[in-house]
Amino acid sequence: MQNLDRTLMTAIDLNPAGPGAFVAPQSRSARAANWFFAEKERLFWFLQISGWLGFFIFHVLAVSSLVAGWTPQSVAYSIAMSIVGLLTTSIVLRPIYRFARRQHPAALLLIAISTTAAATVAMSLAKLQTFILIFGEEWILNRGADLGSMNILMLIRPDLPPNFFLLMSWGGFYFGINYYLKLRDESERALMSARLADQAQLKMLRYQLNPHFLFNTLNAISTLVLEKDGKQANQMLTKLSAFLRYSLDSDPLLKTSLAEELRALQLYLDIEKTRFADRLKITLDVDDDILDARVPSLILQPAIENAIKYAIARMETGGEIGIVAKRDGDMLRFEVWDNGPSAPENPEALLQDAKTGVGLVNMRERLAHLYGARQSFTLSRRAPQGLAVTMRIPLEFTAQL
Numbered sequence: 001m002q003n004l005d006r007t008l009m010t011a012i013d014l015n016p017a018g019p020g021a022f023v024a025p026q027s028r029s030a031r032a033a034n035w036f037f038a039e040k041e042r043l044f045w046f047l048q049i050s051g052w053l054g055f056f057i058f059h060v061l062a063v064s065s066l067v068a069g070w071t072p073q074s075v076a077y078s079i080a081m082s083i084v085g086l087l088t089t090s091i092v093l094r095p096i097y098r099f100a101r102r103q104h105p106a107a108l109l110l111i112a113i114s115t116t117a118a119a120t121v122a123m124s125l126a127k128l129q130t131f132i133l134i135f136g137e138e139w140i141l142n143r144g145a146d147l148g149s150m151n152i153l154m155l156i157r158p159d160l161p162p163n164f165f166l167l168m169s170w171g172g173f174y175f176g177i178n179y180y181l182k183l184r185d186e187s188e189r190a191l192m193s194a195r196l197a198d199q200a201q202l203k204m205l206r207y208q209l210n211p212h213f214l215f216n217t218l219n220a221i222s223t224l225v226l227e228k229d230g231k232q233a234n235q236m237l238t239k240l241s242a243f244l245r246y247s248l249d250s251d252p253l254l255k256t257s258l259a260e261e262l263r264a265l266q267l268y269l270d271i272e273k274t275r276f277a278d279r280l281k282i283t284l285d286v287d288d289d290i291l292d293a294r295v296p297s298l299i300l301q302p303a304i305e306n307a308i309k310y311a312i313a314r315m316e317t318g319g320e321i322g323i324v325a326k327r328d329g330d331m332l333r334f335e336v337w338d339n340g341p342s343a344p345e346n347p348e349a350l351l352q353d354a355k356t357g358v359g360l361v362n363m364r365e366r367l368a369h370l371y372g373a374r375q376s377f378t379l380s381r382r383a384p385q386g387l388a389v390t391m392r393i394p395l396e397f398t399a400q401l
Contacts, residue, residue, distance in 0.1 A: 040181060047177070048090060051170075056082035073134050080130045088123050089170050097174055116171055120164040124156040127163070220275045236274050243267040247298060255294040255396070258325060262286070265323070268301055272308055279318025280308070286325040293332055294396040296370055302359030303336035303389040311340020311386070327395060334391040343387035347379035350387075360389065367391060 059078040093115060100111040217240055224233035246264045273280050304321060312319045324335040344350065351361055364377040376392045 043177075043181075044094075047173075048086065051173075052082050052086045055085060055166075077130060077134050080134070081127060084123060084126045084130065085166070085170075088119055088126075089167070089174075092119055092122075093167065093171065094174070097171065101175070101178060112171055112175075116164065116167045119167055120160055121156070123163050123167070124159040125152070127159055128152075128156050216275060217271055232274065236271060239267045239270050243271065254297070256297045257291065258286070258293045258295050259291040261295050261297065261300065262291075264298060265300060265304065268304065276308075276312060276318060279315070280312055281318065281320040283320060283322045284324075285322065287327055290325060290327050290332060290395070292397055295332070295393070296366060299363065299366065299391070300334060300336055302363050306359045306389075307336060307338035307340065307387070310342050311338040314342060315340060328392065330395050331392045332395045334393075335388055337382055337386055337388040339382070339386040341385050343381050343385065345381070347381055347387055350379060363389075363391070367393065 056078055059081060060075060096111065096115045100108045100115075103111065217236070221233050221236050221240075224230075224236065243264065246267070269282055300323065304323070307321050312321065320339050322335070322337045324333070324337075326333045351364065360379070367375045367377055371393055374394050376390075378390045380388045380390065382388050
């Protein structure tokens with residue numbers, strides 16, 4: 001056992017870094033994905049240009065080389081068709097599809113199909129005109145002779161199925177990617193809402209100061225004033241003010257050093273020792289090499305308050321409270337124990353008691369919110385009597401933040 005005052009004074013002399021919760025950095029691939037999907041306009045043009053560039057390469061390799069051979073005219077035709085496709089989808093289809101996405105599914109389907117059909121005809125006409133400009137009118141006369149008609153609809157008929165398939169494929173990608181982005185945004189909003197709800201609940205759990213503590217402390221100060229012990233009353237009031245300031249100023253979502261936590265506990269225990277005097281004995285067993293460890297602020301105070309209220313206050317001759325903080329591999333183990341006679345046979349039942357278990361339940365839920373499955377919280381009986389509250393959390397230091 002270490003002397004309480006000496007250990008706490010050591011804690012006060014430390015100069016820990018500011019509080020902060022450990023947050024695992026995002027991987028490089030995760031950051032790149034977030035940047036890529038963060039701006040829809042940037043994503044659209046990246047995919048649009050990449051897609052039509054791929055179409056150009058395919059058109060040159062698989063179409064132009066087979067139909068017209070490797071000539072400057074065939075390459076120019078492939079470039080022209082890629083530009084026509086880029087402009088048709090960007091200027092015509094995209095604005096209409098944007099409007100269609102806000103409509104009823106049946107209306108969306110009707111608008112998409114009819115617009116794609118009209119764009120297919122327009123694109124086929126542009127393709128015909130481009131072919132005439134690049135290869136000359138002789139080509140159109142040959143096609144008319146092969147088809148047996150110079151009717152413009154007959155001339156573009158061979159191009160309608162592939163162009164319709166091309167634009168329908170583009171539309172499928174467009175709606176599919178937008179649907180994915182919509183689901184992604186909704187998922188992010190749901191996660192943000194859940195995160196904000198968790199933060200709100202954490203703050204609620206953290207700021208639930210027991211009104212009995214305030215009432216008893218103010219009542220003790222009032223008694224000291226009536227007994228004309230103004231010096232001790234002023235000291236007690238100063239410590240209460242400092243403890244409340246620490247309690248309200250510390251962010252429950254962040255962490256503080258164990259040294260700071262011990263300093264706050266000393267303020268709290270000094271207040272209680274003024275009330276109980278020699279009836280309250282405190283023993284402290286803390287490893288010196290973990291005073292810089294990061295812990296949730298005031299995580300031990302509810303257990304100590306519970307021990308004082310349900311053990312020490314019910315013992316005429318007083319009792320003892322022990323505070324233990326030890327390194328346990330890569331974990332930090334806390335234990336708050338008392339030697340009171342009121343511990344039930346099944347200590348876990350205290351968590352179901354609306355009167356005696358509020359502070360303990362708050363501790364357990366705070367740990368679950370902050371650490372998830374990486375923590376443990378247990379209640380156990382001590383021999384020959386008393387209750388022990390044991391917590392295990394990941395051991396984190398300032399250098400890890």
